[in-house]
Amino acid sequence: MAGPLDGIRVLDFSRVLAGPWCAMILGDLGAEVIKVESPEGDDVRHFGPPFEAGESAYFQVTNRNKQSIVIDLKTEQGRAIARDLALKSDIVVENLRRGAMEKYGLGYEQLRADNPGLIYCAVSGYGRTGPAAERAGYDFLIQAESGLMSLIGGADQPPMKVGAAVTDMVAGQDAVAGVLAALFHRERTGKGQHVDIALLDSAVALLANQGAAYLMTGDRPQRLGNDHPSVCPYRPFDTADHPLALAIGADRQFRKLAAALGHPDMADDPRFATNRSRAENRVALYEIMEAAFLTKGRDDWLVDLHAAGLPAGAIRTVDEVLEAPEVHARDMVVEVDHATIGRERIIGSPLKLSETPVSVRSAPPTLGQQTAEVLKDVLGWDGAEADAYAARVRP
Template identity: 35%
Template sequence: MLREALKGLTVLDFTQIAAGPTCTMLLADMGAQVIKIEPPEGELGRTLGPAWVGESSALYHGFNRGKLGVCLDLKHPESLAVVMRMVAEADVLIESMRPGVMARLGLGYEAVAEVNPKLIYCSISAYGQHGPYAERAGVDGILQADSGLMSLIGLPNSPPCKVQAPIVDVVTGYMASMSILAKLQARHVTGLGGHLDVSLMNSALALQQSSITSFLRDGQLPKPIGSAAPYAAPNEAFCTSDGWIMVAAYNGNRWERLCTVLGREEWTNDPRFDSSSNRVSNRGVMQASLDSVFLTRPTAYWLEVLREADILCAKVADYSDLLKHPQLAENGMLASVEHPRFGTLRTVGFPVNSAAAAAEPYRPAPDLGEHSRKVLREFAFNEEEIDRLLQSGAIRETEGATPYDK
């Protein structure tokens, strides 16, 4: 099963907020032992709310399930030796600091590769490890803007808009996890690890494969067109008498069936609408014509008749609608995590074979330093060494372990 695919793999996680934690969460979901290493003040993602779960944000809990938590002061003179002992036995190290920061701490790729040449070292940054922007910080919204993605979103003549979900962060996490899995396979052949350079910028560009490819071909700048697709029509949302419905009927057969369902068979012979490209060129007239019909009936009516005609459609749902979606329960994508202090927390589960994955319990996100002592024991630190590191302030711990650690 995928939940056990990476069993035995040890991952050191020096990441924060969303991109890196998405990557390490996926690795934990697939069975890796992920050790989340946080500074004494905790990672920044704990502070980003609302909503809140105790003293930490729901965002932190959503991106950090399945991990063990260690609190380590990387600026403390004894911390480097602690990390290097862990590096010697680890399989993967993932960090999301600005390029150069890990090297200044003595934990750059070259330094750790000397200790463990089999280590796969994944750096996640805004713009990449090299180049004129390498040392610039960047977050999801900045990269949505700088990559051109924000220019596609919204309505004509409206202020700039962004995707509200941190889409660039999340896809970067998926790209990082995919790259690590590929590097693990390569390590079986070569016996060596290596350095992976994963950036939000590159991930944001990958999201725009279709739009950038079209621009490189014809030089036409794409413009924001709301819910519509620039390459096909109709493939957009229409207003009904009580809401909105998304309709995709751009190929010939479905367009003809749509015209029949709407009682407008004459549109099939209208030269403005007789091909998808002509409908794109005359989108304004087409939209107004379709809107005038869709506005006459409620969404539920249109969903029924369009689906009977095998026309692709969906209600434009909000999250309250989503929770009632019949496929959501079937797929098992809403996962429950049992937290010893906060009870049942609900989140989005592992997206592959999700129903089977949801049947197995997820470990809750760790409290700050919750597993510091446990993890150091696993790396052969004795109790005297651990006590001394705690007293010196190199590591921190919190009281209480989850039921998974008894």
Template identity: 40%
Template sequence: MLRDALKGLTVLDFTQIAAGPTCSMLLADMGARVIKVEPPSGDLGRLLGPAWVGNDSALYHGFNRGKQGLCLDLKQPEAVAVVERLVLEADILIESMRPGVMERLGLGHARLAELNPALVYCSISAYGQQGPYAQRAGVDGILQADSGLMSLIGLPDAPPCKVQAPVVDVVTGYMACMSILAKLRARQQDGQGGHLDVSLMNSALALQQSSINSFLHDGQRPVPIGSAAPYAAPNEAFRTADGWIMVAAYNGNRWQQLCAVLGQAQWVNDPRFATSALRVEHRAAMQAALNGVFGQQPTAHWLERLQAADILCANVANYDDLLEHPQLAANGLLATVEHPRHGRLRSVGFPVNSAEAACEPYLPAPDLGEHTRSVLRSFEFSEARIDALLASGAAR
């Protein structure tokens, strides 16, 4: 099972908010022991609400399930010494501080590789560890803007718009996880770890492969066109009598079938609509024609008829619709976590073989420093030393 594929691996997680926590959560979902190391002020993601679960944000709980919580003040040498001890038995370290911060703390890759040459050390930053922007901080929205992604989103002549879900953060977390797994595979051959440089900027660019590749080829700057695809038509949302329907019927056969279902056989021979490329060129006229017909009936009416004709379509769902989606239950992707203080919490679960994954219970996100004492005990710290660390404020 994927959910126990990484059992026996230990991860030290020095990340906050979403990108790094996504990576470490995936590793925890696959069975790794993830020790989330937080400063006394806690992960900044705890403060990003609404919505709230107790005093912490739902975002924090959604990105940190299955981890153990260790609280250290890395400005104190005693806390740095604790990390050095943990690194001796760790397989993976993930950090998302600004480049150079871990080095100044004495916890950079070069130093820790001396202690444990097999350590896979993954740095996640806004722009990367090198280059003129390396010292710039950045979050999801900033990188959506700076990478050009925001220029693709929204409608012409409207204010800039971004994807509300932190897509750059999340895909960066997946990129980091993929890179770590690849480095672990390489380590099986040579026994050596290494330093991985994963950035939000590169991940944001990877999200835009189709648009950037097109621009590199023809120099035509893409413009926002709402729900439509710039390379095919119809491949967009149309207004129905009670909502919206997304339709992808751009190849020859499906366009003909769509015209038949809509009772508009004459469109097949319309020179403006003869090919997908022509429909892209004459998109405004095509949209006006299709909206005029789709608007006569509710979404359910059209879904039934289009699906019967094997035309790709979907209701443009809101989150209330999503919770009623029959495939959501079939895939087992909506995870339930039993929290000792907050009861049953729901979140998106591990997305691969999710029905299988749902059979394994998820552990809740840790409270700040919840497992500090038990984690230190597991690394053979004496009770006296643990008490001293807690008393000094180096640990909490």
């Protein structure tokens, strides 16, 4: 079954994570994605350990459903090939430093004259406009400068980063949203447009309720560890063996929780009857709850809490998650055939569409794996000429 973007071609000049994340999702949705790489390859091909058969695990997570072509943009021929591909593409994704694509003759204004329907998505640390536009930006830096790190960790600990590159990934997802909106606009008008995505913008949007609280009160949000500034109880609790995570977001849920803990009277206690009162009296509430949770083990508590329809769960490790039946049941771990690794497991797509389902059609490519194929199929090169070029640029 064809995906919703079947027939759309994406030319992906981006490297590392945010831009490639965007292009990969478009590929999952059925687009043809051609990944342009230098002779040295995407930087993340060299991020590791771990490696398997010379391939980086980091590269595997963000480059499924793509073809790799090696193009040296420092050469006249390379720039000409890249331009020819861009003029035959619907979408360009790039995350080079500002001005780099223009230097190569591949900027938006340079391409749209001959491809007016082109959607050109630029992903960068600080955006293509503004006083920081010239600066380089990586996820860790953006977590620091966006304020996210100031919210993570205990009150007596230094700021901490999230353990995954969250600002890269959310910027990549924002880029997908922008590209899809631009495609819809093109359907109605025939016109392409420029999509400008900044990691910092995406990270600032992630401040959400914490940012809204500051804008309302002028008070700087504080680190609370695993507690929540506005919702209570919303944190881990130790049990007789392993801790569990509990997320009670409504008063009706708290009434059920009180009964499950053997303290139904808590639901009518004026200190705890509403979320606001619970947040204001959390120390007293936690004393009661912590003592109750220590009376049984985690799994027994989860049986009771789930039976009551309450949001609670184990605090799992990555290996536990990726082997969990509910994760496999929704195809979040899939198997593909890789050119050098062989059969490998990779993370799947979280998008589930009933009429136009996403698909994982190919493993992440080796460097330049489809160079000759792209030149022949997309640009119409003679087979011998394409093979000779591919052999010449092969690392």
